[in-house]
Amino acid sequence: MxxxxxxxxxxxxxxxxxxxxxxxxxxxxxxxxxxxxxxxxxxxxxxxxxxxVVSGTTREEALAGETVRVVARRGPTTIVRTRHGLTMAAAGIDASNVEVGSVVLLxxxxxxxxxxxxxxxxxxxxxxxxxxxxxxxxxxxxxxxxxxxxxxxxxxxxxxxxxxxxxxxxxxxxxxxxxxxxxxxxxxxxxxxxxxxxxxxxxxxxxxxxxxxxxxxxxxxxVRPEGGDLFGYGAREAVVRAVLGDPADQAPFGSPVPAEELAAVLRLLPGVEVAATEDGVSVTGGPAEAVAALAFAHGWRVDGAGSAVEARLRPATT
Missing domain, CATH: 3.30.1330.100 (CofE-like)
Structure with a gap:
């Protein structure tokens, strides 16, 4: 045996x-x-x-120096991505089993x-x-x-x-x-x-x-690379980042999806007509802000002025 x-x-x-x-x-x-x-x-x-070990500071005060980007916040809890690529509450900074008034960094x-x-x-x-x-x-x-x-x-x-x-x-x-x-x-x-x-x-x-x-x-x-995780932001934070559309926030959303996948999402918007083009996706009608946010969340961008009455979308990396 x-x-x-x-x-x-x-x-x-x-x-x-x-x-x-x-x-x-x-x-x-x-x-x-x-x-x-x-x-x-x-x-x-x-x-x-x-x-x-850092003396004379709190976890909150030490957090910024250990953070690459904030993933989510809920009340007093802040989840961040550290320089190591780890996603952890308070960047793994610990105030237990250490002298009062000190914190331990990773x-x-x-x-x-x-x-x-x-x-x-x-x-x-x-x-x-x-x-x-x-x-x-x-x-x-x-x-x-x-x-x-x-x-x-x-x-x-x-x-x-x-x-x-x-x-x-x-x-x-x-x-x-x-x-x-x-x-x-x-x-x-x-x-x-x-x-x-x-x-x-x-x-x-x-x-x-x-x-x-x-x-x-x-x-x-x-550690999954930035953009390789399905949950790069918290639920609320993902909405905010997509609406703001700052290119610096793009990486956690991952690589651009295929045009067919983006088109299927855009068709969920009321009053939108979507068609494939040689270099992207054409959108007619619908709320311009919603089109731009959905495009951003899927790795695409609105090409031109951004009016969804007649908009062209292209992958953000090209």
Whole structure:
């Protein structure tokens, strides 16, 4: 009989981490690592060791410097896209488990932090391990939060089952488990939120650990490129951006859709007649502002003065 399973443990004994601390020196006396293990560490202690604690400021005051663009706002909550490409509440800035009046920013380069820790473990123990740097994030349409991988080294961060078939012969088309995120989640179960256990070891998936010297693509590979996500803005924000039509806001809406798809949407407007042309779409009648907003949201633009009484639409990228 073939069995499989994993082991996860999080050691006690890690004190307060401060700027300049050697993370490998902190964890190695507490664990006995084996080749193929995955060492998991919270981004908070990585940030503390790398001097990413800011005193005399609040999360709100620090937010602008960590934000590439705002995705959505709901009351006191601001969801942003960070320089890492992550979409997170308050850019992952944390005011817990830190001195009052201070906040902890995410590491500047979580993948780089993971690579350095992996190299230090290899140098001091001879063991070949993967490393995952984690942070806590919410999920669209789901209550609660879970830990995800924001940095990784020496690890296959996603498995690809595309092109394979299941036991019934059905093709697997888009099955790609984000195993780095799954490792982050199971490690958090062992560490706990208030246990002062910022490190965990996951054993049993050595098949995911890459060869020495191969750090892999990092957790950045799990981030969809700007415009590749179906939900680049919150529902309200998407309406506002489309109505304003600022070209600087275009990227999150994605690439221009085919002319047939745009035409089908425009026909939903009352009193609109739509026809295909050699270089775009022709629109007659209908509210000009609505035509322009729908065109913008689908990656197109109104060519000319913008009157929908007689308007020509072309893809915004041409």
């Amino acid at each position: 073939t069995t499989s399973g994993i082991e996860v443990w999080a050691p006690d004994g890690v004190g307060e981490v401060r700027a300049g601390d050697d993370l490998a020196a902190l964890v190695l006396p507490l664990v006995e690592l084996a080749d193929g293990d995955v060492l998991v560490v919270t981004s908070k202690v990585v940030s503390k060791a790398e001097g990413r 590491p500047l380069d979580p993948d780089g932090s993971a690579r350095r820790l992996r190299a230090a473990v290899r140098e001091r123990t001879g063991r070949n391990v993967g490393v995952v740097v984690t942070d806590t994030a919410g999920r669209a349409w789901r209550e609660g939060q879970t830990d995800i991988a924001v940095g990784a080294a020496g690890l296959l961060v996603a498995e690809d089952f595309g092109g394979r078939v299941d036991a019934h012969g059905n093709p697997l088309v888009v099955t790609a488990p984000a195993v780095a995120d799954e490792i982050a989640g199971v490690a958090e179960l062992a560490s706990g939120k208030l246990g002062a256990r910022p490190f965990a070891v996951v054993r049993g998936r050595a098949d995911l650990v890459l060869a020495p010297g191969d750090d892999g693509p990092g957790a950045r590979a799990l």
